[in-house]
Amino acid sequence: MLHLSTLITRPVLAALALATVSAVAVHAEDAKSDPALANSINKDDKTSESEPELLKKNAAVKVEDGKYLDAEGHPTFHITDNGKKLDWYSYSGYRRYHAECHVCHGPDGMGSTYAPALKDSLKHLSYEEFIGILVGGKQDINAAEQKVMPAFGDNKNVMCYSDDLYVYLKARASGAIGRVRPNEKEDKPEAAKKHEKECMGS
Numbered sequence: 001m002l003h004l005s006t007l008i009t010r011p012v013l014a015a016l017a018l019a020t021v022s023a024v025a026v027h028a029e030d031a032k033s034d035p036a037l038a039n040s041i042n043k044d045d046k047t048s049e050s051e052p053e054l055l056k057k058n059a060a061v062k063v064e065d066g067k068y069l070d071a072e073g074h075p076t077f078h079i080t081d082n083g084k085k086l087d088w089y090s091y092s093g094y095r096r097y098h099a100e101c102h103v104c105h106g107p108d109g110m111g112s113t114y115a116p117a118l119k120d121s122l123k124h125l126s127y128e129e130f131i132g133i134l135v136g137g138k139q140d141i142n143a144a145e146q147k148v149m150p151a152f153g154d155n156k157n158v159m160c161y162s163d164d165l166y167v168y169l170k171a172r173a174s175g176a177i178g179r180v181r182p183n184e185k186e187d188k189p190e191a192a193k194k195h196e197k198e199c200m201g202s
Contacts, residue, residue: 037063039176042083047108047178054123054174066189067163074127075163077171084184086177088192091185093168096161104149108179109172114147122166122173130166134158160199 037060041048058076060068068087070076078087086094097109104115111117122130137151152158158165171177 034061037061037068037078039077039079040082041079041176042178045083045178045180047180048083048175049119049178050175051123051173055176058170058174058176065191066186067191068167072127075167077167077174077176078186079171079176081184083177083180086171086182086185087167088186088188089164089167090171090177091168091182092161092188092192093164093166093171094182096158096164097168100155100158101165109169110179115149116147118169119172122169127166130169131162134162134165156200160196 039055039059041050041055043050058070060076060078061071062069063078066088068076068078068089075089077090079085079090097105098107101118102108104112105118106112106115109117109119109122111120125133133149135151135153138149140147
C-alpha cells in the first residue's frame with residue numbers, strides 16, 4: 001500500500017514538471033543562431049558518434065541565466081574548447097546520470113541487458129516525452145520480456161535535475177560529447193543554485 005505522502009507528492013511533482021515543460025516549450029522560430037554559441041567538439045573523439053543533423057537541430061540559439069536553449073526553447077548543451085569544456089547543466093547531468101541512472105541504463109547512456117541505451121533514445125524522444133517518462137515511468141511489454149522503468153516523480157534527486165539529465169543525454173545522442181569524464185565546466189549559474197535550493201527544500 002502506498003504511503004499518503006507518496007500519493008500526494010507524486011501528482012504535485014508531476015504537475016510541477018509538466019508546468020515547467022509548458023513554460024519552457026515556447027517556440028523561438030525566428031531565433032537566429034549566435035556564432036558565439038556554436039559548439040566546439042572534438043572531431044577526433046571516436047566515442048562521440050557524431051550526428052550532424054542532431055547537432056544542428058539541438059544547437060543553442062540563446063542563453064538565459066546560464067541555461068542554453070535550442071530554437072524550440074528547450075534546454076540544450078554548449079560544448080567548447082574542442083570538446084573539453086561543458087556547460088554547467090551538461091556537466092551536472094553527467095554527474096546525476098552516473099549517480100541515479102547508470103545502474104540500469106549503463107555507463108555514459110550506453111544501455112544494458114535490461115534497459116535501453118538512452119544515448120539512442122534521446123535521438124527521437126522530445127523534451128516533453130522525456131520529462132513525462134521520468135515522472136510517470138514506462139512499461140515495454142512484448143512476448144519475450146517485460147521492461148519496466150519506475151516513476152521518479154517523487155524522487156527529488158532525479159526530478160530537481162531533470163533538465164540536467166536531459167541536456168547531458170541530448171549531448172550524448174548528438175555526439176557532442178563521447179564516453180569521457182568531463183573535467184572542465186562553466187561556472188554554476190546563480191539560477192541553477194536558486195532552483196536547486198528551492199527544489200530540494202534546503
